[in-house]
Amino acid sequence: MKTVFFLFFCCKIQLSVQLFVQKKMQRNKKIILAVTNNLISDQRLNKVCQSLFNQGFKVCLVGAKFQRSARLEARDYQTFRLFLFFRKGPLFYAEYNLKLFFYLLFSKANVFVANDLDTLLPVYLASAFRQKKLVYDSHEYFTEVPELIGRKVRKIWLKIEQFILPRVKNSYTVCQSIANEYQRLYGIEMKVVRNFPTKEIIDSQIEIPHYLKDKKIILYQGALNVGRGVEYVIRAMQLIEDAVFLIIGDGDIRKELMQEVEDLNLQSKVIFIGKVPFNQLLEYTKLAQVGISLFEDRGLSYRFSLPNRLFDYIKAQIPVLISNLPEMQSIMNKYEIGISIEGFDNDQIVWALNEMLTNLPKRKLWQQNLEKAALEYNWENEESELFKIYLNLL
Numbered sequence: 390m391k392t393v394f395f396l397f398f399c400c401k402i403q404l405s406v407q408l409f410v411q412k413k414m415q416r417n418k419k420i421i422l423a424v425t426n427n428l429i430s431d432q433r434l435n436k437v438c439q440s441l442f443n444q445g446f447k448v449c450l451v452g453a454k455f456q457r458s459a460r461l462e463a464r465d466y467q468t469f470r471l472f473l474f475f476r477k478g479p480l481f482y483a484e485y486n487l488k489l490f491f492y493l494l495f496s497k498a499n500v501f502v503a504n505d506l507d508t509l510l511p512v513y514l515a516s517a518f519r520q521k522k523l524v525y526d527s528h529e530y531f532t533e534v535p536e537l538i539g540r541k542v543r544k545i546w547l548k549i550e551q552f553i554l555p556r557v558k559n560s561y562t563v564c565q566s567i568a569n570e571y572q573r574l575y576g577i578e579m580k581v582v583r584n585f586p587t588k589e590i591i592d593s594q595i596e597i598p599h600y601l602k603d604k605k606i607i608l609y610q611g612a613l614n615v616g617r618g619v620e621y622v623i624r625a626m627q628l629i630e631d632a633v634f635l636i637i638g639d640g641d642i643r644k645e646l647m648q649e650v651e652d653l654n655l656q657s658k659v660i661f662i663g664k665v666p667f668n669q670l671l672e673y674t675k676l677a678q679v680g681i682s683l684f685e686d687r688g689l690s691y692r693f694s695l696p697n698r699l700f701d702y703i704k705a706q707i708p709v710l711i712s713n714l715p716e717m718q719s720i721m722n723k724y725e726i727g728i729s730i731e732g733f734d735n736d737q738i739v740w741a742l743n744e745m746l747t748n749l750p751k752r753k754l755w756q757q758n759l760e761k762a763a764l765e766y767n768w769e770n771e772e773s774e775l776f777k778i779y780l781n782l783l
Contacts, residue, residue, distance in 0.1 A: 418783050419499055419500075420500045422434065422504060423501070424504040425452070425482075429459055430666060431452075432584070432667040433584045434504060436587060437582075439464075439466065440768070440775055446783075449468070451492065452470045454471065454472050485507075493519070499521065499783060500523075500783065501515055501519075503523070503524070504526045505528050506532065509549060510549050522783075523557060523559065524782065525554070525559070526562070528584075529567075530570065530693060531550070532546050532550055535614070535685075536615065554575045555576065555577065559778060560580070563581070563582070563583055565581050567579070568581050570693070580777070586701050586768060587768040588767045588769050597672070597673075605632040606676050606678055606679075607622065607632055607742060607746075608634075608637070608677035608702075608707070609638070609680075610638055610701065612639070613641065613642050615687070616685040617685075618681065619646060619681070619683075620642075622742075624649075626658045626659055628735075629658070632742075634658060634660070635660050635676075636659065637665050637673060647661060671705060675705045678708075678746055680702030680705075681710050683712045684712045695716040695717060703726065703759055704763055707759070708726060708752065708759070709728075710727055710728055710729075710730065710741055710742065712729065713729045713730060713731045717729070720762070720766075723762075724759070727755055728744065
């Protein structure tokens with residue numbers, strides 16, 4: 390018995406030493422990740438960087454900064470924002486890509502990570518010049534987003550994708566459908582790291598606006614771009630009583646949506662919050678009775694969409710209204726957590742929203758299923774897939 394105990398104790402000591410040495414070695418490995426946004430509301434990159442930092446790597450996240458960009462709060466890992474004069478369009482991408490290339494050219498790191506296609510060219514070139522390892526994290530099917538389909542600029546992004554992606558050995562994306570499509574096109578084996586929220590509940594101590602208190606809230610959070618169903622819900626609000634539609638986020642069509650709200654005289658029923666830092670977002674999400682995750686089938690990017698807002702709703706335990714598209718529907722098939730619809734008929738949306746707000750037996754069922762889904766769809770379960778990629782790489 391003493392011998393068994395001694396062997397167990399020796400094994401435990403050996404394992405502890407191995408883990409200590411591994412952590413120490415990883416602390417000497419630096420990973421630079423690049424993205425074109427201002428870092429403030431990017432939940433996925435914060436989770437990836439924090440997980441890699443906790444695993445023992447040195448981490449630096451590089452983004453963009455404009456003249457009036459909000460201050461970035463301190464994080465455990467390093468951040469750096471490239472100051473840009475141009476905010477959008479070809480000049481923005483040209484300026485950012487050029488500055489990112491020179492930043493990487495003179496930065497000490499072992500791995501360069503491009504997040505989405507709009508950072509891939511400078512990261513690829515810098516990794517080639519510096520002979521550093523390259524990783525590609527595809528947050529969406531970039532060349533299939535509605536904003537590019539039918540436009541000449543799409544051909545430029547396609548050329549970049551077709552030239553570089555077959556040469557990328559280490560890559561991952563947000564769902565299996567996109568991974569399958571890239572494999573079909575370029576013969577590359579993309580891993581899948583889904584964009585789940587953490588289990589952690591951050592106490593942000595925000596003050597909820599008085600006009601939201603004691604209200605039934607239908608919530609959309611995320612980018613305000615074409616094809617995301619927001620305008621259809623706005624029109625449906627004309628026939629929804631005793632509820633408000635809360636819109637959190639910003640994007641290309643915000644002004645058009647606000648104008649539609651004014652034209653329909655719905656200012657008291659549709660409320661725009663703007664962007665909210667990710668460490669405060671859950672406080673707003675928890676207020677809602679219904680979460681909106683609707684996508685029109687406008688290209689493969691939307692067809693295969695598996696947005697983080699869906700899992701944020703699950704974490705906050707609120708039923709969801711989704712489009713019947715493959716990746717989101719697979720979640721609904723496994724856990725009935727709301728209603729999925731085909732198309733955007735106004736009567737169908739009105740019925741679905743009223744059903745979700747008033748059908749108490751259904752809400753009880755959805756609540757039970759949401760609790761089960763939240764146990765599976767969280768970052769703590771998913772980050773092991775991330776570690777496999779970087780630990781094998783380094």
